[in-house]
Amino acid sequence: MSNHHLNYLEQLEAESIHIFREIAAQFERPALLFSGGKDSITLVHLARKAFAPGKIPFPLVHIDTGHNFQEALDYRDAMAASIHADLIVRKVEDTIKAKSLTEAKGKFPSRNWLQTYTLLDTIEEFKFDACIGGARRDEEKARAKERIFSVRDDFGQWNPKLQRPELWNTYNGRINKGENVRVFPISNWTELDIWNYIKHENITLPSIYFSHERELIVHEGQLVALSDFVLRESTDVIVTKRIRYRTVGDMTCTAAVESNAVTLDQVISEITAAKISERGETRIDDRVTEAAMEDRKKNGYF
């Protein structure tokens, strides 16, 4: 038996690098959507490998909801500086003001829906023809059916019935004026693949992924960080616990997991043992309706 054999992480990495190079070659103005979460951090790592020894030939774009964890923002700025990447930040706050959008109400007002407006404006502003995202097909039903190269119309909408067949490793990125493509280079990775890769590659993550002490509101069994962005009520149950985050989104819609895991190994062993899916455990917004993701994608969401 030869030593010409790739293990599963090497195979996934090779596929993702291939996709990144297709993006750079097929599009004039791609952009990598960067959130500071582990999936987009993995994306940046893969993009660096795809274009080494050169730098990543497209900017990182952060759609800042204004509800981010400070640790994620600090990480974003430090990382962009260290790899000499162009970083573009556009704020949902500015879109809300400029377009007189109405903010969601309620205890945990989510800007998840509104960030689609900022994203579409940013695409328009910079004439991006491809936006690279860190979505994975194992996350959710609507994702399982989306292509790696996913064409959106000029309203940014996804039409699940009009997808192009995607065969072999041949990616058709041809589009008409006004259309753009969302590309998902880590479509075939699972959550555990990402964690194992982060460990294998020794990738640094924002500190909130590891156990730390935090003040939290207990809401319907979920732990939500106390912040200026959530509506405090006198009936709130506030606790202080050692927690970590499994996904990093907005402070208003990401729930924490009780944990003492301070190393990657400990995090991975907790996740391997966990009996609840990533979205079920940590995304408050998906619980609103069962088809929440399908609806948001059709409207231009990532």
Place this chain on the structure above:
Amino acid sequence: MDILRFITAGSVDDGKSTLIGRLLYDSKNILIDQLEQLEKQTKNKEAGPIDLALLTDGLRAEREQGITIDVAYRYFSTPKRKFIIADAPGHVQYTRNMITGASNASLIIVLVDARQGVVEQTRRHSIIASLLKIPHVVVAINKMDLVDFSEEVYTKIVADYASVAAQLGLKDITYVPISALQGDNIVDPSTKMDWYAGKPLLQLLEEVSIDEDINLTDPRFQVQFVLRPQTDELHDYRGYAGKVISGVYRKGDAVTILPAGIETRISKLEIAGEEVSEIFAPQSATILLADDIDISRGDSIVNSKNLPTTRNELDVLLCWMDEKTLQSGNKYYIQHNSQLQRAVVKEIFYRIDVNTLEHQPVEGQVKLNEVVKAKLKTSSQLVYDSYEKLRANGSAILIDETSNSTVAAVLFV
């Protein structure tokens, strides 16, 4: 640990969704919140506490109409392997979806309903598997619980299928009697079928040897992207980034650039910016060459002792995938890996009936889900191998110039 990509083929009532649900469930890849949601949705309580078929249920649009739109991808893993399932629906547009799902698959599970035996659908799925050269076939004879776990029924179906497989030239075939609904022979050997000496399905999937499916003998590499950092310290750096389609490349190898036909040597090989002594399929790598040659995206770098075919008129099989029909004389883009050029369909020889493999004359247009043999003429030289010889370098897609849709799968003859 490696990755097995497989496709499941079955018609509407063969229990395909239940089988996939069972694999996910029994391999402990379903989590509590997903189960709770399933319990909420399970209406058919007779099928057990939860309806495993719902696990693979897709979009709301599909649930409302009770249909499946498209190929969905499912993921699960065991300590031995990571699995990627291409789940293609079993009815309308089946050929198109199945070809899409089959294009990346190393293995196909052909589901046969034990009560029905080998039917027209089974033949069709197997014909597509043979056209697409899926290396491994597992025939899962399902619903054994409904035929009293009868060895006789099983043996007859195996014999019937073996004659179909022989006609089609399918090679590595394994048979397993299962009940997806009750979990027999899925993860553990069934206690109700002692007469079956083989392995349960999951073990078959874990142990099938797929290393030799990757061709390591014919070096093929297509340039995806030219890396030119143009910084002070990398002023003269010119790297050809691409995927090793097949074979192995070593530093110092004499290589030929096609279609230009220029010979040179490999001066350096890199993976992710780090120098390596050799690269092999399916790695993403970068090749640096000894001579300064004009090379761009889509050009092939191959070993000078092992050349692929270089032509601009060639015979192909076309699997038509678009509502818009094809006629002789139509022009398209052809994308072969990263190489894009124009092509015209010069002649359509015959249609292949995917139910019988018969050749039929084509009068007029080629419609969605039809497979034809045709002659293509391309605007410049195409550098390729036959699909039969080398799947990864023997396939392409046709793209409509106006809609930009992918309209056909192309297999080079």
